[in-house]
Structure formats: structure tokens, C-alpha cells
Amino acid sequence: xxxxxxxxxxxxxxxxxxxxxxxxxxxxxxxxxxxxxxxxxxxxxxxxxxxxxxxxxxxxxxxxxxxxxxxxxxxxxxxxxxxxxxxxxxxxxxxxxxxxxxxxxxxxxxxxxxxxxxxxxxxxxxxxxxxxxxxxxxxxxxxxxxxxxxxxxxxxxxxxxxxxxxxxxxxxxxxxxxxxxxxxxxxxxxxxxxxxxxxxxxxxxxxxxxxxxxxxxxxxxxxxxxxxxxxxxxxxxxxxxxxxxxxxxxxxxxxxxxxxxxxxxxxxxxxxxxxxxxxxxxxxxxxxxxxxxxxxxxxxxxxxxxxxxxxxxxxxxxxxxxxxxxxxxxxxxxxxxxxxxxxxxxxxxxxxxxxxxxxxxxxxxxxxxxxxxxxxxxxxxxxxxxxxxxxxxxxxxxxxxxxxxxxxxxxxxxxxxxxxxxxxxxxxxxxxxxxxxxxxxxxxxxxx
Numbered sequence: 001x002x003x004x005x006x007x008x009x010x011x012x013x014x015x016x017x018x019x020x021x022x023x024x025x026x027x028x029x030x031x032x033x034x035x036x037x038x039x040x041x042x043x044x045x046x047x048x049x050x051x052x053x054x055x056x057x058x059x060x061x062x063x064x065x066x067x068x069x070x071x072x073x074x075x076x077x078x079x080x081x082x083x084x085x086x087x088x089x090x091x092x093x094x095x096x097x098x099x100x101x102x103x104x105x106x107x108x109x110x111x112x113x114x115x116x117x118x119x120x121x122x123x124x125x126x127x128x129x130x131x132x133x134x135x136x137x138x139x140x141x142x143x144x145x146x147x148x149x150x151x152x153x154x155x156x157x158x159x160x161x162x163x164x165x166x167x168x169x170x171x172x173x174x175x176x177x178x179x180x181x182x183x184x185x186x187x188x189x190x191x192x193x194x195x196x197x198x199x200x201x202x203x204x205x206x207x208x209x210x211x212x213x214x215x216x217x218x219x220x221x222x223x224x225x226x227x228x229x230x231x232x233x234x235x236x237x238x239x240x241x242x243x244x245x246x247x248x249x250x251x252x253x254x255x256x257x258x259x260x261x262x263x264x265x266x267x268x269x270x271x272x273x274x275x276x277x278x279x280x281x282x283x284x285x286x287x288x289x290x291x292x293x294x295x296x297x298x299x300x301x302x303x304x305x306x307x308x309x310x311x312x313x314x315x316x317x318x319x320x321x322x323x324x325x326x327x328x329x330x331x332x333x334x335x336x337x338x339x340x341x342x343x344x345x346x347x348x349x350x351x352x353x354x355x356x357x358x359x360x361x362x363x364x365x366x367x368x369x370x371x372x373x374x375x376x377x378x379x380x381x382x383x384x385x386x387x388x389x390x391x392x393x394x395x396x397x398x399x400x401x402x403x404x405x406x407x408x409x410x411x412x413x414x415x416x417x418x419x420x421x422x423x424x425x426x427x428x429x430x431x432x433x434x435x436x437x438x439x440x441x442x443x444x445x446x447x448x
Contacts, residue, residue, distance in 0.1 A: 039075075052065040086110070109137070116139050125148070129151060130154060162184065165187050207230065244256065
């Protein structure tokens, strides 16, 4: 099992290393070939694979064999922007305006961290939302998304692009309010949001845009309320909106209408409605989060139960294995089991008195029956032959371990009953020299 797991792990590691080698082997020119295929101009690929010879193409600018600029303006491109665009990590300028590009702006654009100029304007068929991935391009200075079919709202994170000087999202299908975070773009010079479906008010934070020179929001009929004072603005267009100027305004031309109480009332109603929508949204989000948390409780409980069950099973398994081991404490220490040698000698001594008169003087000093006692040289005329069994070294001395199976030495010492010795005894001594677990029968008990 361990060998199979090791082989599988080694196989996966080899795949990862091989994949990294293949990825690293791809050049920027290989990525450009993919882009050309997506743009429908594969016939213009004139460089070999795994090379850097694409840098001589007119639309490409390279530095140290890395593509830094791509200029496809008026190149009659169609198709979509490939996700592989994110592989051009040294790219600083991407201009594909005035083509027939369709599809969406890929999320992989977030990998182009060095991008400063991004223009996909006037392609007419680029759709979908403005991806939040664009907010990762913190070096971006110009963002042109005009003349397409972009929908949804302008992401609030757009205010993180603090180097941005031009933001043009006009002539799309954008909805929602204008993010107040745009007021953080202190370097912003050009802001064009015309011909969309934006609603609400112009955020008061726009008064911080001290460098803003052009501000165009015409055609957004649902824009209401007063326009903040932007001191350095030189070009604006608020036509076809419901915007107005305050009486104290000194910036805008006199042809803009003055704000009335009705305008302020509309603003208040809109803000209240927006606040209610945000509260409902927050409640919905909290409810979804609570559902997610409650949905996570069951898997957590199941996981805990499984872990506890696994621990219990492992405990019982270990306990069962321990219970199968022999309990050596059951063996008597008197049998010298732990010493590795068993020598159990049972002696059955029967005292046969042929002359009662000769032993009458000793009747008060001796028991009527002899008790069990160890054998000694005085009890037997023949020699006792104890057999020592070294249990701990059976494997080392196989000839000695099995040869003693069921060996019983019976030593009979018979004295002549007619001898002149008054203390003659008849003794049967049985020497059991077998391990306890190997004996067929227990040793005979002493009986009177």
C-alpha cells in the first residue's frame, strides 16, 4: 500500500514538473499566435513556434524579447479577446479600438499589472459587465471602453485606479448610480459617461477632482439634482438630463437651469429609496451568509461524528489485540516461569511402617502423614534427573525444545519390606519437567 502511494505521488510530481517546463517553454510570441487565431488573422503568423521572432511584426513592440505594446487599431479584427492575454505580463499598452471584436473582457486581464493604456473602444459588440479585474491594474492611466454593449454597473472599485487620467465609458448600456469612489481619482482629467442609462445624482466627492477638465454625462435622463462645483472644468455636457445648478454656482454657464425645491425633494426621495435597497440587499446577504453557515454545520457535525467513530474503532481494535496477548501473570511465580526454566517436582511419599513399636516413641513429634516436600538425595537411592527447559531460548536450541515433549521420568525406589532397617520407606517420585502449557494432564495432587 505504501509502495503504491509513493509511486502515485512520484507520478503526480513528475506531471507538475513537466507541466511547469512546458509552460515556461512558451514565449510571448506563442501567446501572440493564440491571440492572432482568436482575432481571425492566423494567416498573418509568420514566426515559428517557441521563438521570439514576432517582435519584427508592425503591431508588436518588444523589449528584451518580451512584448510590451500591441497596437491593433483599425486592423479589421473580429473574434474575441483570448484569455491568454494575461500571459503577456510585460504588456504596457493594448489598443484594439475600431475593430469588430465581440465577447467579453476576460478576467485574465488582471494579470497585466504593468498595463498603462487599455483601449477597446468602438468595437460595438463587446458585451457583458465591466470586470472587477480591471481594478487590479493599478498602473492604468487611460481606460477607454466606449462604443460597445457593456451593461451592468460601474464597479465601485474603479476608484482604486489612482493613476487614472482618462475614463471613457460612454455609448454603452450601463445602469445604476455613478460611484462616489471616482472622487478619489485626483489625477483624472477626462471623464465621459454619456449615452448610458445612469441614474441618481452626481456624487459630492466630484468636487475633489481638481484636475478634471472634461465632464460629459449627456443622454442619461435619470440623473437628477445639483452638479457639484468643479473649479477647473473647461468642457461639460449635461444635456438630456434632469441635472441643475445651485444659485451660488459660478462655474457653469447661465443656460443651465437653477435647482428648485422640487429637485431637492427628488434627490431626497431617491436617496431614501437607495438606502432601503441597500438595507434589503444587506439583509439578503446576511440571510444568505446565515444559510451558508447553517449549511456548513451539518458537514461539520458529520465530520466530527466520523472522527469520533474512527477514534473509537481504533481504540477497540487496540484493546482487542491486547486482550489476545497471553496474561503471564496467571502463571505462578513458584513455577519459575519468568526465569525461563521450569522444574516442578512432585513427590508422593507414603510412609509404610512395618514396625509400629519402633516408631511409637516418635509419634508425638511427627505428623501422621508426610507433607509435600522437595526431593533431596536422602529420599532416593537413585539419582534424580531434573530436566531444565529454557523457554526463552527455544528457537535457539530446537533439538532441546521439542525432544522433551511429554517426557516423564519415573523413579521407583523400592526397599525390601523384610529388611532389618526399621525406617524403610516406599517412595514414588514423579518428576514433571514439561512446560505447563505442553502437558496433557496436570500433575497428580498430593493425597493422604
